[in-house]
Amino acid sequence: MERLRISSQWVKIINDIWGHKSRSMLVVLSIAVGVAVVGMINNARYYIERDLYGAFSQGTPASIQIYVSYFPESLADEVEGLRYVAAAQARRDESVELVAADGKTFDAVLSAAPDYSEMRVNQIEVEEGAPAPSLRGALVERQAAEALGIDIGDVVVVRLQDNKTYELHIQGIVHDLYALPYSISSEVMLYTNLETIQWIGGRAGYNRLDVLLEGNPHDRETALTQGTLIRDRLLEPAGYRAGSILIPGIQANPGEHWAQNQVQGFILILQIMSAMAIFLSGGLVVNTITAILNQQVKQIGIMRSVGAERLQIARMYVFNVLIFSLGGLALALPLGLLGSIGLGEFAASFLNFDLTLHNLAPDVLAIEIVIALAVPMAVALWPILKGTAISVYQAIYQYGQIQDAGMGRVQRLLFRLKFLPPPVMMSLQNTFRNLPRLGFTVITLTMAGATFVAALSTRASLNAMVGDLIRYAAYDVAISLSGGANRLAVQREAFRLEGVEVAEVWTRAGAVLMNPNGSEGEQLALIGLPVDTVTIDVKLLEGRWLVEGDARNLVLNEDLAQLLGDIEIGDTLRLKIGDTTRPFTVVGIASRHLSGPSAYLPYAELAKITGRSYPADEVRIRTSLDGFASQEEQDALAVAVEERFSNAGLSDSAARPRHNRLSFFSGPFQIILVVLVIMAGLLGIVGGLSLTGTMGINVLERTREIGVLRAVGATNPAIRQVVVVEGIFVAIVSWGLVTLISPSTSAALAAAVITAVLRSDVVFSFSFAGLLYWLGIVVIIGAVASLAPARSAVTLTVREVLDYE
Amino acid sequence: MVVGETVNYSSEKHVKTRATSESKSTNGHSALIDFRDVEKIYRTEAGDFPALRGINLQIEGGEFVSVIGKSGSGKTTLVNMLTGIDHPTKGEISIAGVNIHELTESNMARWRGRNLGVVFQFFQLLPTLSVVQNVMIPMDFCNMYVPAERMGIAMNLLEQVGIADHAHKPPSRLSGGQQQRAAIARALANDPPIIATDEPTGNLDSKTANQVFELFQKLVDGGKTILMVTHDEDLAKRAGRTVEIADGEIIRQ
């Protein structure tokens, strides 16, 4: 008996689900999308933690790096013997150029380690070929190998500073998690040994110490202090010259992956979006359940009249939701896994690591299950309890009788728009008929729109920032000069080139900021330039620019100011340049460059400080003082400059055309923006689904009115139009909200993304174009989402509609 | 004079109505409305149920025909056949020469919008439109008149049915009688020659019912053809002609 009753309830549940296949599908899909997005992001994070951070820390990452004058392998052992050092590794880095078969050159680093099979720090992994390079041989980093098509057995040509070329045999492929990958640095990493370096004319000895500090400290302060101790107590007393203490990575913490901050920031942003997706699918469940209940009020009344208790009825709807949840989960698990594999593989190829296993993390699985089951139930419970509370009398006699009684305030207001053609008026009125239902759909679409506009605004902000950055590259071509170049010689060569109007020579020096207690702090670059420079367009944030005779005055760039924290005009900085520490006064702060923390001072002053006469470290060339040459002209000039300076023995570097600077910053951002736009797309899909659901419910509820439209002569297109125009109105309402909220949401996203990636404050710029694009997109979403409901409205015949009278 | 001129639903022309009713279809020309051997069988789980059997009914232009009969006798089914709201199982219904059941649902809607005004028992005004917009909407759907003129024509119709004062109110603010007048005005929007109505006074008190009936009478005097289902024997008698059905058959006409 009991069994029978339960099974007849199940029949009803199944019938309800099956009888409204498309509506059920919609709910299942929207649960699936929300849960899948959560699964995708969290599982991708799991991959990144396991396979990037995990693999990274397994290879004993260096806490600090110190460049030291040439030293033997044994020095590393001595350093390792220090109390606060866990491990030390000797390395040799040599900058060279790689010459491709077609004559194109690439920046490359020849790196040597004593024993590749037993690396103490920053362990690299030989993936293919010989376990270690032999004389005249090299292993190549896999990402560059793939990008440049280099394979084992190939012979590559490297060119040295003195223009001599050597052939190296590629003997193996290496995976190095600790070097910036080719995709970011555009530097080809070649691993070789000291003999080979000597064979090409290099001096014997290593020049870099990679040190893992005891306890693997993650704060920069500790790492810098201990590094200084190593240098001052061991290296320098032993007679070596050592540079300043470096912390590997992009403003990273010691011992952490070089992009960890950026990756974490990006994951956080994605997680906020997945929370939005969950919210949206929850709302869709509420809407649908409410609609089902509304539609079944009569049935509920009948069930109650035959003795069902409220909770028994509620339980049936709870089961209904449970089935939706399970269906959504079943779809979401594979979808989320696939998405996470996609996102993970993408990150892996960009950041040069491997996904070891394409599995679904147990934690993530648990999260997905909990969300899929709990969220729909939690949000549907209230409407279920409310809907099943109706009395038999209400359900049977009152429901549906007074449909057109109340008119909301919005509707009464719209009523005044007498000039509207009646069908348009109907659509407009229908839009505002069920405000809670409208509200939800509108919120969904608004979120999608806000995300879209925010993504484009982030791009616009980035462009604005790049626009600001490029002020510091106000040249057509610039080229770095070999040490010891003379300013007069450099300028003479430059002016021999046709069309050169300006050849501004800069000098540079490294400096270390001294802490008040005498210990060494962060590093910065000093730039000596003519005070009346025409190759940067300084934007002063505070203070003043340099004047001739500013002997101990500096203008900082914002990057340095930010690194220093609270710095004000008039403050004194103690900088160690060479072996001498001098005080300097800050007179101005110039806007951000993102070329690292630097400070400007007059050319003559820096020349005096460094004791070089007519120093020249860089020359910046312009062909005209008004405007810049075209991209092609810049490229042509760059080739000419390289050739001339190379022939004159002044430089072996590649010349940098201005337009290269522009594209440099956009790379990693393109990827982030694509991901953001994809997220906006997903939200847009959920919004569209929600709109379809809402419109479907609306059509059902207005069956009778549609019948009347038929009776007074509405053709199929006319009925379709009434429905579709309503969908478009909903879209436009949401767009209106997007225009209201997107300035602030966009600013927040732009700030989050740009600080996460560039570790830099934001110059925000709102994308009005994005707002307009979204209007177009959302109108299309509105129209497409209402097509199916419109079709079902058309299939209603007058007969069905007026039947129940 | 051409009798029962063919109507092409898509042309702007309307069915010409005739003021006289002396000639019957036997004279070699067909009537304005012509039911030929119409049968309607409802297929239900309990078996087939014949709601109309062998209906032959000719109505000439300008006639006022009332349909009476007991509950369940098939009156509503009959009107639904005429308005094209439902389809006959067998037989043909032609109106001004158009075999209306050969039209698609969409074409039927437009044809109906231009040639046939329907007035329902429960008024069926669209709640979100004002009264005058309810009257204008058929013009919109059937592309009748220049858009700028529609408001004036609709106001004129509301004037005729005596509720012009309420033109800009939502229907819910009108009394039942007023709503039915609005519904009649809407039925007249495209100036159709025929009005079909199922119990238009069923929801009205007798005084209001009387007023609505008089409105119909005025329309017939103006040349319209009306088919009206009613339960009210007294009203039925006042129509020009009464058709009585029982068990799906015409027993008196």
Ligand SMILES: Nc1ncnc2c1ncn2[C@@H]1O[C@H](COP(=O)(O)OP(=O)(O)OP(=O)(O)O)[C@@H](O)[C@H]1O
């Ligand atoms: N959709 C349907 N399915 C099955 N039977 C139907 C259907 N519609 C009507 N009937 C039956 O057909 C017969 C005629 O119905 P109809 O509605 O035409 O009667 P009526 O004369 O209009 O009655 P009333 O005066 O009560 O309105 C009735 O017996 C009715 O039960």
Ligand SMILES: [Mg+2]
């Ligand atoms: Mg009836």
